[in-house]
Amino acid sequence: MTSSNFADHTDLPEPSPHDVAAAAAGDHDAFRRLVERYQGMVYTMAYNLLGNHIDAEDASQEAFLRLHQKLSGFRGYSTFTTWFFRLALNAIIDYQRRDRKYGALPDVPEPVVDPVADVLRRDGYARVVRALGDLPPDYRLPLVLRDLYGLRYAEISDALDRPLGTIKACVHRGRTSLRLRLKASGALDGDD
Amino acid sequence: MDCVAAREVVQRFIDGELGDEQVVEFQRHLSFCPDCAAELRGVSAARAVLQATREVTVEVPAGFADRVMTALDEQPEPTSLERLLSAATGGVLPGRLPRRLRLATYYGLAATAVIVGLQYALGRKPEGEVKT
Numbered sequence: 001m002t003s004s005n006f007a008d009h010t011d012l013p014e015p016s017p018h019d020v021a022a023a024a025a026g027d028h029d030a031f032r033r034l035v036e037r038y039q040g041m042v043y044t045m046a047y048n049l050l051g052n053h054i055d056a057e058d059a060s061q062e063a064f065l066r067l068h069q070k071l072s073g074f075r076g077y078s079t080f081t082t083w084f085f086r087l088a089l090n091a092i093i094d095y096q097r098r099d100r101k102y103g104a105l106p107d108v109p110e111p112v113v114d115p116v117a118d119v120l121r122r123d124g125y126a127r128v129v130r131a132l133g134d135l136p137p138d139y140r141l142p143l144v145l146r147d148l149y150g151l152r153y154a155e156i157s158d159a160l161d162r163p164l165g166t167i168k169a170c171v172h173r174g175r176t177s178l179r180l181r182l183k184a185s186g187a188l189d190g191d192d
Numbered sequence: 193m194d195c196v197a198a199r200e201v202v203q204r205f206i207d208g209e210l211g212d213e214q215v216v217e218f219q220r221h222l223s224f225c226p227d228c229a230a231e232l233r234g235v236s237a238a239r240a241v242l243q244a245t246r247e248v249t250v251e252v253p254a255g256f257a258d259r260v261m262t263a264l265d266e267q268p269e270p271t272s273l274e275r276l277l278s279a280a281t282g283g284v285l286p287g288r289l290p291r292r293l294r295l296a297t298y299y300g301l302a303a304t305a306v307i308v309g310l311q312y313a314l315g316r317k318p319e320g321e322v323k324t
Binding site: 028031032035036039040041043044047048053056057060061064065068125128129132143144147148153168171172175176178179182183187188 | 203206207234235237238239241242243244245246248249250252253256257259260261263264267
């Protein structure tokens with residue numbers, strides 16, 4: 001199965017090969033630099049998938065511990081960011097599946113990074129976060145993986161260990177539910 | 193195509209999974225059915241809103257990197273077998289395998305090691321011992 005380029009949206013510059021090699025060899029300072037470089041990407045992904053800060057932090061921490069454990073296996077067949085994105089995604093999904101972290105109340109974080117973000121934009125993001133948080137977890141996870149991170153249905157089916165038809169149905173129903181919630185919150189106008 | 197059929201294919205249309213003929217049929221239906229056209233617009237708009245959040249990075253809690261490094265210090269060192277397995281699989285596979293399959297992988301590696309060891313031991317025997 002070919003892999004979708006779901007890390008394409010990350011604009012992070014690659015870490016230096018020296019840092020990766022040093023971190024793999026046990027250099028804690030080099031590993032910390034990797035943590036600081038990728039913490040925003042991992043934490044955002046965990047938050048979007050899990051919907052609350054407590055689980056997002058725990059799952060993100062697990063992702064970095066797994067990175068430390070697997071770093072010696074990085075062969076450079078893809079970019080480091082793409083490799084780590086998949087590894088972190090797997091760690092977050094494993095966290096969610098293992099602990100069945102369903103039903104936690106969503107809290108709305110303050111988005112950062114984009115300096116031109118204005119009040120309206122933050123409010124728009126908050127509405128999306130609330131709408132996503134209102135979705136049943138069975139819908140939210142496949143929907144976010146599909147429409148936010150661009151995974152193929154087959155990849156989601158494989159990652160979540162659920163039948164392809166079930167995943168498609170969950171994404172389809174999730175889109176419809178999200179639309180209704182966004183409309184109710186005022187984030188979608190008119191007959192949208 | 194009627195409305196029931198159109199509602200069934202709207203998601204597949206968004207995913208680009210319809211064949212050329214189905215696309216033509218669907219679009220013909222949309223041209224005279226404002227309800228189904230609104231359904232397509234609405235779902236597409238919701239999807240676009242979700243995709244727009246790609247540009248947002250959530251603020252990481254203060255001290256997160258410190259806590260990761262502390263947790264790292266508290267981790268037990270991986271065993272030699274775990275290091276070997278990690279290196280052999282490119283680092284991603286073991287954590288993704290179900291427990292039963294992971295155990296099977298460990299047993300497989302162990303069996304391979306035994307076979308290789310036996311072959312090595314047999315190969316080193318003096319020829320005189322195996323010849324009759």
